[in-house]
Amino acid sequence: MTKILQRNLYREVADRIGDLIEHGELSPGERISEKQLCEKFGVSRTPLREALKVLATEGLIELLPNRGARVVRLTFKKVKDTYDLMAALEGLSGELACQHITDKEISTIRTLHNSMLEHYHQHDLKAYFELNRQIHESILAASQNEVLQEMYSNLSQRVKRVRYSKKMTQAFWDQAVKDHENMINALEKRDSQLLGQILRDHLCNKLEVATLAGVIEDGAPGEGHGIVNA
Amino acid sequence: MTKILQRNLYREVADRIGDLIEHGELSPGERISEKQLCEKFGVSRTPLREALKVLATEGLIELLPNRGARVVRLTFKKVKDTYDLMAALEGLSGELACQHITDKEISTIRTLHNSMLEHYHQHDLKAYFELNRQIHESILAASQNEVLQEMYSNLSQRVKRVRYSKKMTQAFWDQAVKDHENMINALEKRDSQLLGQILRDHLCNKLEVATLAGVIEDGAPGEGHGIVNA
DNA sequence: CTCGTTAATATTGAATTCATAATTAATTTT
DNA sequence: AAAATTAATTATGAATTCAATATTAACGAG
Missing domain, CATH: 1.20.120.530 (GntR ligand-binding domain-like)
Structure with a gap:
């Protein structure tokens, strides 16, 4: 009865960024560089940016238009x-x-x-x-x-x-x-x-x-x- | 105290697709054509696909890998x-x-x-x-x-x-x-x-x-x- | 030396292009 | 003619390219 989890690249990337956030490798408030993450994961900006949008919807990061993404601060x-x-x-x-x-x-x-x-x-x-x-x-x-x-x-x-x-x-x-x-x-x-x-x-x-x-x-x-x- | 709502293209598109779903212009179960929606909204596939991923995260649509998106069926x-x-x-x-x-x-x-x-x-x-x-x-x-x-x-x-x-x-x-x-x-x-x-x-x-x-x-x-x- | 302005650089947003998988149409075989 | 196989088409997934915005660096005035 365990669900078949469909592996899209964007979902993979989102999960890995989630891990980085969980383990403090991305600090709250700090700007997330698309370029850096692309290089780290070896993917292009397209799936990465999709992942960022998903993570923002999930409430883990914030997207500031034209000013990048940052990890949500847990006040x-x-x-x-x-x-x-x-x-x-x-x-x-x-x-x-x-x-x-x-x-x-x-x-x-x-x-x-x-x-x-x-x-x-x-x-x-x-x-x-x-x-x-x-x-x-x-x-x-x-x-x-x-x-x-x-x-x-x-x-x-x-x-x-x-x-x-x-x-x-x-x-x-x-x-x-x-x-x-x-x-x-x-x-x-x-x-x-x-x-x-x-x-x-x-x-x-x-x-x-x-x-x-x-x-x-x-x-x-x-x-x-x-x-x-x- | 009203929040400044940031208008990204992908968010705009997601909202409009949400409206289509709400008003039954996209039927549950039916395949959502990226091409059609791109033409309808006059945007490229990049922001549209970002919108689809967001809508999937929000639980309004489902994404079947390589097989497109469809509106969630309200059982x-x-x-x-x-x-x-x-x-x-x-x-x-x-x-x-x-x-x-x-x-x-x-x-x-x-x-x-x-x-x-x-x-x-x-x-x-x-x-x-x-x-x-x-x-x-x-x-x-x-x-x-x-x-x-x-x-x-x-x-x-x-x-x-x-x-x-x-x-x-x-x-x-x-x-x-x-x-x-x-x-x-x-x-x-x-x-x-x-x-x-x-x-x-x-x-x-x-x-x-x-x-x-x-x-x-x-x-x-x-x-x-x-x-x-x- | 500091502040404000302008130019250079880097980053993001979105369209396009290329590659791959799925669907449909055409063809062949029984 | 029906089913199966193969070819053509279409749609999706992801990388690349181009445009616009923001950030940084350089410059000049006070």
């Missing part, structure tokens, strides 16, 4: 707005998942949940985050709403470089795990209202986590360092 | 998924609006509301719809969340050609007006939870209205008539 406000939206979408995904999910899918998520708990007790943050991601992705998939998945994926992409921060206080972590206990219980009861509420309020959907990481890009406009201002 | 499922999502976003917009809205903005919406009621009593559906739209737009604007506005606007665009149907039963209309009464009351009390709930459940965000209109495009694949299947 405090913009990240907060995006998180608020993602929380609402996660809530919806929970509600819909309760309506559509099979027993088998629930037990798969239960397994992921237990595995995540292990990593929590072992204080393995990286492994915890990965399992956490898989759980949320599974709920999203169980929602059976492709438009929702597409939109969530886009928003996730936008804030990826400030998400899943390395820092996290123990208190936050404890709360997140409690949320997850409530989630899996709500899911097993198929209580859509409850799961929706939990996910909307879930800590990971809240701004505090990213704020802590000190990765907000509210710095002076015009240069591209990603200076803290949180 | 029952796709419209339902989109409506579910829009309902969640409207709910969020209501919650956020309650947090940010000024007394002045509320009174403006109250005025719109009263005006809408008049049109309701006069059975002027067209005028009613316009006021209705303005109210929802005002709440969305009051949310102060630009990302939310952008996403909602995109979803709205996708289903525009099946929305605001001409048909509407009196019972549905009565219920919608009741919802609006509750909305304005919740807004004036700044009860974010309540307004969120009302908007999520609001009739206009539900599928029934579009379903009635008989504009769902679940017809046989390959041709583009927009046949009913509801």
Whole structure:
């Protein structure tokens, strides 16, 4: 059932530029040189410029007419707005998942949940985050709403470089795990209202986590360092 | 405070193609000829193809590699998924609006509301719809969340050609007006939870209205008539 | 030396051209 | 005549070219 993903050159290029942005190789605010990227990828300007237009539509970059493209600056406000939206979408995904999910899918998520708990007790943050991601992705998939998945994926992409921060206080972590206990219980009861509420309020959907990481890009406009201002 | 909208050729072309889709001049499923559109708009293939890529990203058309573009078919499922999502976003917009809205903005919406009621009593559906739209737009604007506005606007665009149907039963209309009464009351009390709930459940965000209109495009694949299947 | 002006350069926007894949038309074979 | 194969045409994908705009460098006046 995995979708056949059609590989056009422009889509390939867009994805690679997306990676550059995610890994900080293109700094927010800094002008993106078409020539440089063309040389880096070994393509002409035509597919590159198509990719830039797509990335602008996806909200990752901004296009200033006749003045080139630049990576969108993730201001405090913009990240907060995006998180608020993602929380609402996660809530919806929970509600819909309760309506559509099979027993088998629930037990798969239960397994992921237990595995995540292990990593929590072992204080393995990286492994915890990965399992956490898989759980949320599974709920999203169980929602059976492709438009929702597409939109969530886009928003996730936008804030990826400030998400899943390395820092996290123990208190936050404890709360997140409690949320997850409530989630899996709500899911097993198929209580859509409850799961929706939990996910909307879930800590990971809240701004505090990213704020802590000190990765907000509210710095002076015009240069591209990603200076803290949180 | 109105945004300066930058006019690139590709954006202009994308908007015009969007209009063609909205008004049914390009049928779902039917192949879109680059050559024809180039001639119609008097532009070369470069900006036109950029526009097509943007429209595909926006979810209005699909691009089949080496096989051209076609207008996305609005199946029952796709419209339902989109409506579910829009309902969640409207709910969020209501919650956020309650947090940010000024007394002045509320009174403006109250005025719109009263005006809408008049049109309701006069059975002027067209005028009613316009006021209705303005109210929802005002709440969305009051949310102060630009990302939310952008996403909602995109979803709205996708289903525009099946929305605001001409048909509407009196019972549905009565219920919608009741919802609006509750909305304005919740807004004036700044009860974010309540307004969120009302908007999520609001009739206009539900599928029934579009379903009635008989504009769902679940017809046989390959041709583009927009046949009913509801 | 600084500010403002003009010329040179570089970059972007869009049309054209070339290459490749898909579709249609023509031809052949059974 | 129908199906299959091949040739011709058309459409798409991507590189190149040309034009317009912005940026930088050079120059000159105060």
